[in-house]
Amino acid sequence: MTGAPQRGRAVAGFVLAAAVLGLLVLAGLRSVPAGGHLAATWPAAGAALLWVLTRRSRAAARAAIATSGLVTFGVGALATGDPAFAALMAVADTTQLVVVVLLATGRGVQLPYARTDLRRVVLAIVVGSAVGTLLATGGATALGTSFTPLEIVAWWGRQAVGLSTVGFIGVFLWVEHRQGRTLLGEVLKIHRRPALERLPLVIASVISYAVMLLPEDAYIFLAIPPAIWVASRYSSVFSALHVLGVSGAAIGLTAAGASALAEPSNSPAAVVLGLQIFLLTLISSVLSTAVVNEQRSGLLDEVVQRDHERAERLELFDRTTAAMSEGLAVFEEDGTLVTANEVATLLLATTDLDGCEDGCATRLPLSDALEGRRHSQDVVVRTTGSRPRDLVLAVTAAPLRASESWGGRRRVLVVFRDVTDERAGREALTDFAARAAHDLRSPVAAARSWIGFTQHQLQAGEAVDPQDVSESLDATAAALDRMIALVSGLLEQATAEDGRLRCTPTDLAAPDGPLLRAHELQAPDAELVVGPLPCVEADPELLLQLFGNLLGNAVKYAAAGRAPRVHVSGSLDGDRVLVRITDNGIGVPADLRDTVFDRLTRVHGHLGVTGSGLGLSICRTIVERHGGTIRCEEADPAAGLAGTGGPGTTFVLDLPAAARATSADPRDQPRPPSSHLHDSGGNAQTSFTEAAAE
Structure with missing residues (x-):
């Protein structure tokens, strides 16, 4: 059940688009200046392009292309009474439409159209309108209607303007509308601004429209600077809407003979050509400015976003370094402290780090790090205060990538890590393993010596003095006791010794x-x-x-x-x-x-x-x-x-x-x-x- 209403709406929309296209073909035919045979504008070219590029499938696009050709032929034949000329216009416009669509969308013809490549769009307009112009003027010549070079250029300009204004500007507004930037929304944004901010826009618009009524045709180009100013200050959607208004006013006034371009001294072909030059200049200038403005706004938004992200990362980094047990410090190449986290600040303030025997513990790593080498070493420092003690610090230094804000000075990141307990534990374990494996042999050897001394006397058959035997046994027992004491001491050392020297006289x-x-x-x-x-x-x-x-x-x-x-x-x-x-x-x-x-x-x-x-x-x-x-x-x-x-x-x-x-x-x-x-x-x-x- 849901498919039928959707198909009904699609058919109704298709018929409405065909009807609008027919009206625009008729409007173009009615825009021929007095005494001429060349239309001043051809919005139907842009309307057909807009219709095709907004389709959601290739089949719908092919149907729109075929229908646009039929509508152009039908309306043209009825309006001019010349079916041959109407057929020529239909073929030329259809061919032009196909060329523009293929060049604009590229390989694959992805629909609906959503590209914003300005260079590809300009190329499609120039080439497509040139193909259509050559077909139309060449066919008309074959039918007996000749065109001067000026009229051929004017025809091309008319087609290019129609494709640009109604076609690609319309597609642009349609894409923006789908992304949530509607015409009504942009107008309401400007309406919400204070009156003093809206006043320059009103003045620029009045100037753009008023200069078209001046007697000299050159004055009409004074409408372009205000339009460029609008494009540089407002969104691309509003700029496109504004240029459509100015272009429509220029076309309407020229067709009515009220603009500066429609002077009696100008030939009809000159009027059409002058109008196309004005419109192309206006559209290209405004669109270029709008694109640059949009890119600038995008870059500014990106910069703001990056600054925000950078601020968040810096805040996270500050919190992370503040919670670290290691000390982090940044030094200039001359040893000047630039910044440090809380651990490094406390460490530098409570130790004689700058006065250790091997120079400054921060300077030795600096020299290697400034040469591009990562440097690590253990440094023993002594704390200051009433109860000084020795600390073993693992110091690592690495060069930082130079920044222009540092004035050409190099900087080094130094990491301090207190490894006193770690080194002491490792040393105690090493001492235990080495001493336990080696030193227990000494008392055992002494005991064996005393036992061997007694055995020698017994084996030799010598008279054994009980006093000597007693002394040997006592010495053996003393050696064994020493071994037991040494084992106990090593075990106690392995579990309780802190690894520091206990020096006494x-x-x-x-x-x-x-x-x-x-x-x-x-x-x-x-x-x-x-x-x-x-x-x-x-x-x-x-x-x-x-x-x-x-x-x-x-x-x-x-x-x-x-x-x-x-x-x-x-x-x-x-x-x-x-x-x-x-x-x-x-x-x-x-x-x-x-x-x-x-x-x-x-x-x-x-x-x-x-x-x-x-x-x-x-x-x-x-x-x-x-x-x-x-x-x-x-x-x-x-x-x-x-x-x-x-x-x-x-x-x-x-x-x-x-x-x-x-x-x-x-x-x-x-x-x-x-x-x-x-x-x-x-x-x-x-x-x-x-x-x-x-």
Whole structure:
């Protein structure tokens, strides 16, 4: 049921369009100036184009084309009484219509028409009207009616004007109407404006219409500037409506002989040609201005929209950066702070970031970033205030794309991230894995040594002294207890240690100091000579690990058949204590002394000595955490160990000196050799058993 009413409305609309087209054909035939045979206007060409381009299918468009040809022939034959001439007009107009439609719509003929390509439209009008003009004038000449070149040009102009005004301007208004921009709506917008704003429009319209009545035909072109002004100030829909009004007035006044173009001195062909030139100039100028104005308005709307979106993005960015735990800051190439989020502002205000030892933490990344390289590094800074503490910051710098508003200056984005806990946790985990795998071997080795000592006595059939057995068992138990304590300490460190150094003034050579404690864990035949040793400011547990690894290596890599001997001495070097540890072992080849500290490196792995290759790497880590360095050298002759074993090795390391060690008071000078240990100049040396007994 719903299809029948729709078909009825479609048929009624089709018949109404055909009727309007017939009236426009008749109007064109009646616009012939007095004494001429060429119509001043031909709106039927544009009406037929409008009818075809607004169809929704190709079948409907073909029906409209065929009907327009029949209507033109019928009305023309009735109005002129010349069926041959009417048929010629119908063929020319139909051919012109087909050419314009094909050129305007392009390949595929997409309907209904919705293009706004001005260049394609102009090309279609020029070519289509030229084809129609040549067919009409050529056919008329064949029928006995000749046309002068001026009349041929006037015919072409008439067709082009009809296609432009009624055709494409009508299509444009129809497309805008479908998109919600109706003529009534545009007129009401202007009507709602204040009277003072509407007054210039009224004046421009009056000028456009009034100049057409002036006596000189050249004055009619003064109607164009006001029309251009209207197109530049108002919407394209209203501009199209205004140009239709001006064009209609010019055509009507000229047809009535009341315009400046219809002067008696002008021939009919000149009148028609002058009118077409005026209308083409008016339409092209106004439409070009309207298109530019529309594009400008679109660009302005786009700019406003982009500014709005940019403002929203900036607001979102500000909120995002404010909620971030990382600090973001932008610096000039000279290090001047441009902007920063809250975290970076607080960080820069509460740390000595600009005064760190390696220069400025923001300047080092800047130099690389300004060269186009992304730079990342960890920087240790100290907070200011009453309770300063060290922070580890991961600093990343990246160059920013230059902007004209920066005056040619380059800028760098710097990101600060507090990784203190992360680095401490990672370091604690690494220390636990390395120390647990390596250091538990020392107490186990000591226990095995005491057990082996007792087994040797029993297997040799020697009389066993109960006191020696008791001492061996006690020492074994002590070594095992030390192993248990070390395991417990490592487990506690893995779960609770914060990774920072717990530095205290430490006497290395004290009976309970880290040096002798480390020596107690070695084999019983290992001998130790301790020279002068200033006190240091260090972590005692880490020092125990340091000396345990170095003394353990001296024992493991002792020369075959020789008792391991180690000489340790130290001296002040400014605010550092330079410690030298010399052994009489098999030594380290000169070409491997730099790589011996690399993790998992074993120089003498071929000897079958057990080990993980982590000992010296852990030593280097401990020394570096105290701000020092460690190196491997050939044995120091001053240690007095020449000829007691192998070529030997000297490890040189530096540790922070304790405050009292750097004092000028004689009581604070390097500690002399212990009473139970002779200095390096004596011949007698005390064994581990004697030292333990004492």
